[in-house]
Amino acid sequence: MSSKMIxxxxxxxxxxxxxNFYEALGWKVNQDFTDENAACIVVDDNICLMLLTRDFFPTFSKRPLGDTVSTIGAAYALxxxxxxxxxxLTAAALAxxxxxxxxEDKRAQEAQVGMHGRTFIDPDGHQWEPFWMDYPGH
Incomplete structure (x- = not known):
């Protein structure tokens, strides 16, 4: 069976x-896929972030790059x-x-179903939502 990566x-x-921000979270830079335009951040064996400079990022799409600082286009739940x-993890991100x-409304809803989550915004405006859920079989 082949494994999947994202x-x-x-x-x-x-x-x-x-x-530097992501290294402070304990994640590693893969130098094999890092240069002046991009950096590969290894979250774990199956999850990597590709940090792309704002000048380089548009080479991956014909659509214009949005403003990630003042708007939200996605939230990354981990x-x-x-x-x-x-x-x-949240404390490291804040530091x-x-x-x-x-x-508080979201936290109350999560608590009702046995979840504990936090939300932080990285220096580029990307929203991260680390969470833990107490579910059967976990």
Whole structure:
């Protein structure tokens, strides 16, 4: 059986700042796929981020690049193994320059179904939602 991988392409304003941010979360830079236009960030064996400079990103599409700082086009939910891991990752992100977005209504809904989640916005405006869910068989 073959495994699947996902590569999330993210436009960034300052490639070095973004690499440093994600390294502060404990994720690694794969130098084999990193140059002055892009950096590959390894989240785990099956998830990688491709950080692409705002000048290079448009070479992947004919559609114009949107403003990720003041608008949202996507939210990246990342399932983790514990509520503590969610809090640890979020704390590292905040220490590295992220902004936490708190939605008490969403937190209350999550608590009702046995979830613990947090939301942070990275320095380029990308929204991350690490979460842990207590579900049978997990």
């Amino acid at each position: 590569f999330i392409n993210l436009p960034v304003a300052d490639l070095d700042r973004s690499k 399932a983790l193994s514990s509520a503590e891991e969610v809090d640890t 590295a320059g992220a902004i936490e977005e708190v939605n």
